[in-house]
Amino acid sequence: MLRVTVEIWPGGEPRRARVLATAFIANVSDLEDISNYTMRVSEGVNPVAGTPAWKAEGEMRGHDRRASVWSLVAKIAAWAAEQRKAVIRRGTPEDSLGYDTSDPMSCARAMAEAAPSAKNEAHVGAEFAAFEKRLMKTVPKDDDKATDNKAPGAPDEGRQET
Known part of the structure; x- marks a missing residue:
């Protein structure tokens, strides 16, 4: 599995870094030369663009694993950008x-x-x-079925153990 994290480092300072977006990418075709992937991407609220946080899941089919990992990341990023446009078109409720x-x-x-x-x-x-x-x-509407918060097997008060 690949995890791609996009961070911003305000002023180039690592201690001020915050995550903007994340992608999880999993090969689902036994690492074949031409592979298929599932992915889960998310992006936080973007106050600069005025867009809400969003998430999406999808598939990428037929990627040549012999290419650079950046080739796969570029395809996923392009797909994610299209998913984001769909979220923005739908808007927030x-x-x-x-x-x-x-x-x-x-x-x-x-x-x-x-x-x-x-x-x-x-x-x-x-x-x-x-x-x-x-x-x-x-x-539940039947109060008799409510639990009494006793541990399983705990004796009832007022009932003698035999």
Whole structure:
């Protein structure tokens, strides 16, 4: 497996390095001369481009392993760039309260600024109600089936061991 990590080193300083994108590339054809690969790529939020974080998985077929590793990396990078364009075209899901969620920090600041005014109170209440409705679908309705948090095989209180 290959792991390709793209980092930025602000001012050329390694201690300030941060990862921008990562690719995991696995040969799935027993290392044949002409090989097939699966890959998983991801890129973090890009405030410069104004794009959200994204991930994608895919396949690369028919790569000549006798070529430089950079040839494979270039093909994967080109594929990843196309996947990123698809993410940007789809965009981020609209926030029910109308916030721009493409920049999480700006979104959080805007939410914090709006909190004291209670301008979103009705919307937040609706979000909580929707969440509770989804949650109730996953909780068992029969209270008798609830667990008692006892270790398996632990004796019940009030019952004598024989």
